[in-house]
Amino acid sequence: MPIERRPLREQIRDELLRKLDRGDFAAGTDINEVALASELGVSRTPLREALITLAGEGVLESNQGRGFRFAPVSRKEFRELCEIVGALESLALQLSDAGYLRRLGPKLLRLARDFPDQVAEQQEIERHDDEWHDLLLSGCPNERLLDLITSVKAGMRRYAHLQAGDDAPLEREAAEHCRIAEALVEGDLPAATAALRDNWVNGMERMMSRLTE
Amino acid sequence: MPIERRPLREQIRDELLRKLDRGDFAAGTDINEVALASELGVSRTPLREALITLAGEGVLESNQGRGFRFAPVSRKEFRELCEIVGALESLALQLSDAGYLRRLGPKLLRLARDFPDQVAEQQEIERHDDEWHDLLLSGCPNERLLDLITSVKAGMRRYAHLQAGDDAPLEREAAEHCRIAEALVEGDLPAATAALRDNWVNGMERMMSRLTE
DNA sequence: ATGTAATATTTTGTATTCATAGTGCAGAAT
DNA sequence: ATTCTGCACTATGAATACAAAATATTACAT
Known part of the structure; x- marks a missing residue:
């Protein structure tokens, strides 16, 4: 090594x-x-x-x-970043090999259901969420795109710790992941892509409602 | 000053x-x-x-x-970059104010028709093309997105001067710009977005066919 | 007491220096 | 003849030094 x-x-x-x-x-x-x-x-x-x-x-x-x-945080910038990452991840999913995604579906579903419970550290939740998305996109052949997503997400880290530890949003996040995974299991790529986009839009709104500012 | x-x-x-x-x-x-x-x-x-x-x-x-x-150039990377910029520009167009785009339509159409003729310098053509796209996206309120597009396009500059001075592709590029502009004049944003995406896909293929490598 | 100008201090922006990793070649050993 | 080792040289990576700009402080005038 x-x-x-x-x-x-x-x-x-x-x-x-x-x-x-x-x-x-x-x-x-x-x-x-x-x-x-x-x-x-x-x-x-x-x-x-x-x-x-x-x-x-x-x-x-x-x-x-x-x-x-x-850089100071703002609702406007957060919305902008969510729009960007939502579009980029959707693209990455669209470009992925359908067969690979289908095989990946069950694992993604399992992970989504095993979402860390409410008592977990905020950081732990973030990490789990990131890893789930990384796995979701692991079949994307466009390497530059994956790098770019990582880079844009770095800019979002400033917002992560602003999240108050609320329970309901967490469950909804997990539920949305399940929806995406289920669509993949069924081989319905357009549905999965749409669900992923929804996930980012909703995630943005969940966060926005908790950004007091 | x-x-x-x-x-x-x-x-x-x-x-x-x-x-x-x-x-x-x-x-x-x-x-x-x-x-x-x-x-x-x-x-x-x-x-x-x-x-x-x-x-x-x-x-x-x-x-x-x-x-x-x-960074060495490769067909794979060029394709990847086109996919990314195509998605990002499409998003930027979608987010733009419809009324603004409608007002912008005629100007874009005029510029597309005045595309520099074949004898112009390669660099001049590039610059004109860039400016046209910039104007097209000038109504996008997502500033981070515009910055990101600029940044990704910087990575594409390595490919610009590889283009051989061919005539036909130039006219097709201009024709596609006209299509986009016409859709905007008619207020048909989805059609414009689709045409923009096509423009990037086709532009990629035009370029690919000329990259000997 | 307050505002302003002059000066001191701090901090950044750039240049220079130092240390170490990479590269190529010559010569010895196999 | 070939391959390996050691050495010299070059280029990068990192630290330090210097210059310039921004900020803070103080003294003075109103």
């Missing part, structure tokens, strides 16, 4: 996203490069490289002379 | 894309950072920042210890 060797900037990027998931950063706050670099135990150079990458993904924004800061 | 003050990395990025359009870089070739930096008259730091941005957009790829290089 080859030992993992990745550029520092990528490791830093991942670590920053983890911290973001944990809610360590408040949206809209400036980033102090020297402070963050010393906190992470790296120099400013690879840190800035990671920040630039994240800015390209929309997680951060940069202003001349003012450095980087976490 | 305030004088333009942008980070060096962005100016460098733009300049590199310009050079790419001019065909200054062969796909698949490694980038020598010191050489390129001195050629541009900047230091390696902002250059590397620009390279990292371009890598995030898929224009370049980076390998640990081996630096950056222009």
